[in-house]
Amino acid sequence: MSFFPDAKQFTISRGSFTHVEGNVNHYNIQVDPQDNLEELERSISKGLETLAQQAVLGASHNAEQRFPPPKCHPGTRAHVLKTLRRWVRSKSKPTSIYWLYGAAGVGKSAIAQSISESFSTTDLAASFFFSRTDPSGLRSTLAHFFITLAYQLAVSPLSSPILNKSITHVAYSRPDIMHASLETQFQELIVQPCSQLSPEQVNILPRLIIIDGLDECIDIASQERLLSIIRQAKSADIQPPLPFEFLICSRPEPRIRNAFGHRNFRDILDCTELGESLQSGLDIAKYLRDEFRMIQQGHGLAMAHVAQDWPGDHIIQQLVQRACGQFIYAATILKYVGEYHALPTEQLKIIMSVTVPEQTDSPYPDLDLLYMLILHSAIDMQNLQLTLPSFPNTTHVPYGIPPSTSPTSCVMLENLFSLNKGKVGALLFGLHSVLNIPENDHTDIGMYHASFGDFLMDPKRSGRYFVDSRGEVMAKYRAFYLLRCFSITVANTL
Template sequence: MERGRAKVTTGAFYNSEQRFPPPNCHPGTRAQVLGILRSWITDVADLTSIYWLYGAAGVGKSAVAQTISEDFVASHLAATFFFARADPSRNNLSSFFITISYQLATSPTLGPLLKYPIDLAVCENPSIIHATLEEQFRDLIVLPCNWLAACGLTERWKSLPRLIVIDGLDECIDIASQERLISIIRQAKTVTAPLPFKFLICSRPEPRIRNAFRHQNFHSILNRTEIGESFESGKDIAKFLQHGFDRIRQEHGQSMAHVAEDWPGTGIIQRLVQRACGQFIYATTVLKFFLYAHSGSFFLTSWRTF
């Protein structure tokens, strides 16, 4: 895999320095959707193997993907890819399967089993890192997994990390590639010997992504959940805002000594929750506006005119 290392997009890893600090679910928030996903991930029956979590921009999909990745890194997580529209290395699929296979080959748990067949695939065909996505997927992921089956190790998959988290698929700038990736995964999960991995895919419900998931072969293998104003998002945002304002008071205690302890007050919090319309990004922006202020007088003046 060393030959293909130059094409690995490390910035797409869940723990990449490039993404620091990553979005994350505030403690006690998104409990319902996180609970649903955790149950799906740990379900040994494997009734469905693909989960599409979708919602509008700013509702917290990436935070959920990050939290799930961190929660299961020591048990179920096999690989991650976090897309980003503004990052040329993460807004396309050119390195997607190379990056996924690299994580499989270097995993403390999967590496001892998959590194050899993945390395062999690259050694026998060095040009694979420039081949089509379908060929990369076949040679770097499917065939190495089939090699394990041929060695009689199929049963071991039940105790191995099998979760692949894909976040921000809609931020892949080539719309056709979005459908193409979904199609590749669908085909791999509906063959006679389906790929053993589970896929958590997070994205906006863009028309072509939504249409791709409507394929009839997805009916028995796909779960989907919309994240937005459902799942008690209002309560979660209120909790997030209150914690943020409490933090501001602590960090600027001297300049805000004359401010009421319940600042900014329940009424203001609820007004902000209504304006957020289920979008955590709105609440985050509000807190940043106050967090980086330099004086208590700025806080009060800004708040009255906000």
């Protein structure tokens, strides 16, 4: 049956049509295309707004919060990068999860960043870089993880045309999903929208999700929980299967290792260990040579009298041996030597003059010695030890207090510890190789690498520089927040 036989090139707005046959109504159709379009646009806009409010925008590979991100020095890590790129590009690989693991400071995050950038315009679906040193605390927890992935999938130029409408519709129609369990968020924001795709859409969907620093999620149980969610999604016999592949980078902590040891990971997991090797030594040597050359050029006249091949192969090889495969050791040395307030040749001479004791229980003796050397340059050790525990990775925000209000700027620390204006900047002078100290006094101070926080909180490694985050500092920390909460409450009642 047709209402308008042979009709062409006409439109109907707000039409209502009824076909009557006998005493029975067969059709009652009301059409308002404009209303439907407006509702769709509203759901997309509101859903995206809801996701953006809850997503951790600083966790992605290209986030401003992480600038400048660590990435592989040109010409280094060639073998592992080639292996990972081949794995990503392969369309017929049996495994859908790749675990890249290694000790602190070996360069896992740099590799994850380099892979993210390599595939940012082709295969990268989403990325999340965990960090215990994040001043907001949001990158050290799993609470917003799946919301963040869903948001990235909804806005990425690669996946947005395919997944935007379905993901934002869930966020719009079910705002309670933001507070649902992680398992529910994963199913409704990611799994179900993907299950509605056609085979053609799945074929053009970016597949790679990169998760870096899983061990820096401070709740150990959450680390296992995330791996369990991924394992169940990838090993379950569901149709259609979840289209994503995961590159996961972490330290080989016991519970992470045990989680990956589950029998259902066996057939879907590839893994590579990063550690001390001949190739890593060659890579660190190249990194040191290139950066020492940049330091020499950057200091101009102060280094004009120095030989072109400074500091020479002998020194380079000694530093490589001390690094033991840890790029963080080399990076910290370069920051220390390259500080503009000092002469690079003298800074390097200081480093080379100290040696590790023959008997030490530290797993990272040379790195610990380097950190001690840097801390020794502090002008006022008593006040420095008072303020150090306030930085991310050495403190635990009291229960119920938003991590994003953590007092880690110069101004906040001076108020908290009753220090004169400018005192914190003076205390931290000379620590730029381990701390990211912004020029703006109101911007958070952070650690360049979690290994520095680990060093400070281990009394066997840090000795007299040990930071006890449970003592006087935490008492002041809690008092500060109680007063802040009280002042906010009073202000809201006026």
